[in-house]
Amino acid sequence: SGGGGPAVRRLADWDGEALLALAGEHETPLYVVDLDRVEENCARLQSAFPDADVRYAMKAHSGAQVLRTVREAGLDAECASAGEVMRALDAGFPGDRVQYTAVNPPARDLDYVVERWREHPGLTVTVGAADTVDRLRDRGFDGRLCIRANPGVGAGHHEKVQTGANAKFGIPIERVPDLAEQWAAEFDLVGVHAHAGSGISGEDLSAHRELVSRMGDLAREVESAVVSLEFVDVGGGFGVPYEEDEPPLDLDAVAEATREALGEVDATLAVEPGRYVVADAGVLLTTVNTVKQARDATVVGVDAGMTTLLRPAMYDAYHAIRNLSAPDAESTPVTVAGPICESADVLCEHRSLSRPRRGHVLAIGNAGAYGYEMSSTYNSRPRPAEVVLSEATVRPSRRRETLTDLTTLDQ
Numbered sequence: 001s002g003g004g005g006p007a008v009r010r011l012a013d014w015d016g017e018a019l020l021a022l023a024g025e026h027e028t029p030l031y032v033v034d035l036d037r038v039e040e041n042c043a044r045l046q047s048a049f050p051d052a053d054v055r056y057a058m059k060a061h062s063g064a065q066v067l068r069t070v071r072e073a074g075l076d077a078e079c080a081s082a083g084e085v086m087r088a089l090d091a092g093f094p095g096d097r098v099q100y101t102a103v104n105p106p107a108r109d110l111d112y113v114v115e116r117w118r119e120h121p122g123l124t125v126t127v128g129a130a131d132t133v134d135r136l137r138d139r140g141f142d143g144r145l146c147i148r149a150n151p152g153v154g155a156g157h158h159e160k161v162q163t164g165a166n167a168k169f170g171i172p173i174e175r176v177p178d179l180a181e182q183w184a185a186e187f188d189l190v191g192v193h194a195h196a197g198s199g200i201s202g203e204d205l206s207a208h209r210e211l212v213s214r215m216g217d218l219a220r221e222v223e224s225a226v227v228s229l230e231f232v233d234v235g236g237g238f239g240v241p242y243e244e245d246e247p248p249l250d251l252d253a254v255a256e257a258t259r260e261a262l263g264e265v266d267a268t269l270a271v272e273p274g275r276y277v278v279a280d281a282g283v284l285l286t287t288v289n290t291v292k293q294a295r296d297a298t299v300v301g302v303d304a305g306m307t308t309l310l311r312p313a314m315y316d317a318y319h320a321i322r323n324l325s326a327p328d329a330e331s332t333p334v335t336v337a338g339p340i341c342e343s344a345d346v347l348c349e350h351r352s353l354s355r356p357r358r359g360h361v362l363a364i365g366n367a368g369a370y371g372y373e374m375s376s377t378y379n380s381r382p383r384p385a386e387v388v389l390s391e392a393t394v395r396p397s398r399r400r401e402t403l404t405d406l407t408t409l410d411q
């Protein structure tokens with residue numbers, strides 16, 4: 001591939017000593033996000049899709065410093081909520097580089113987005129239900145509209161993240177041309193959109209191709225019967241390797257398959273990757289506080305759990321783990337568990353690690369996407385801190401939540 005550095009950064013590639021020093025200085029649990037790597041990932045996407053609009057799905061990581069990096073790299077912002085629209089505009093994305101993808105949007109979200117659209121008329125709203133259009137109209141919106149189609153084909157790393165064929169998302173693709181005709185009279189109809197799901201691997205490429213080809217047909221139909229479109233957005237979902245020996249996605253091959261499946265359209269191709277931009281730019285550091293011999297396992301208790309990184313509990317997701325404090329210790333099978341009172345609160349089970357002891361710091365890989373973002377304060381556990389790295393400097397990016405922060409909303 002063109003610019004942008006190596007296709008994948010594995011947990012083993014991180015400087016263990018530097019991470020240990022960060023854990024010492026900032027305490028754990030600590031997220032570390034390398035903004036230089038975010039930039040490289042943006043550059044690789046742009047070089048694979050040189051004439052497409054690349055929109056960052058900021059639900060993967062919506063921290064201000066990540067957003068500014070992505071904006072400076074030239075990507076647009078794809079937002080899933082009023083809060084994300086606020087963050088994108090705050091981070092300096094101009095309105096015409098902000099897309100809001102409404103999924104059963106709460107009234108408060110529509111109120112906010114329409115208000116912001118009045119100041120930033122370049123903002124685009126993507127709708128997945130006729131109801132949403134009625135509700136936008138009621139609020140006086142007549143701006144840039146995009147229709148989300150449900151293409152009937154989904155893909156992704158887990159059933160819970162496959163959206164393309166899930167009834168919750170979008171308007172059945174066969175109904176889109178009629179609605180496009182109706183809505184083009186009233187709004188500035190600029191695009192059509194679909195998203196297959198998240199964590200697409202090489203094996204899912206045929207599903208991706210099928211989705212794109214259906215979207216190409218849809219765009220041609222709308223363009224010939226209704227109005228010429230500015231873009232056809234085929235969603236995000238480009239996967240990254242989580243297992244140490246998993247090959248990286250061949251992004252150039254995905255781009256080529258996308259182009260080929262789309263066929264000739266006047267509209268610009270748009271893609272909305274989230275995970276690909278930030279996953280391998282982040283690690284989570286956690287400290288061992290307990291080592292105990294259970295009946296059938298050695299349990300290693302750590303200070304990060306499902307409230308810090310939800311993915312293992314929610315999707316049985318695999319994240320690489322490395323013992324930074326004793327890289328050369330003999331390896332031993334362990335279960336790494338967090339401090340939350342749920343049996344789902346395990347980061348790995350029966351995994352071979354360099355023998356962890358109390359006080360050791362473990363690094364958890366690919367934690368940049370859907371890591372901090374899905375954290376919570378369940379069990380009244382404060383959220384972790386985060387620092388960003390940029391050209392060999394370290395900057396705080398999210399303050400650690402304190403116990404007293406936990407009660408600030410109580411009345």
Ligand code: LLP
Nearest residue numbers: 057195198199236237238272273274275370
């Ligand atoms: N566009 C839309 C409309 C989406 O719903 C999503 C993700 C994306 C783009 C970006 O997908 P990505 O490129 O990041 O795969 N929490 C889950 C992932 C949920 C993704 C939801 N939608 C996880 O941790 O695996």
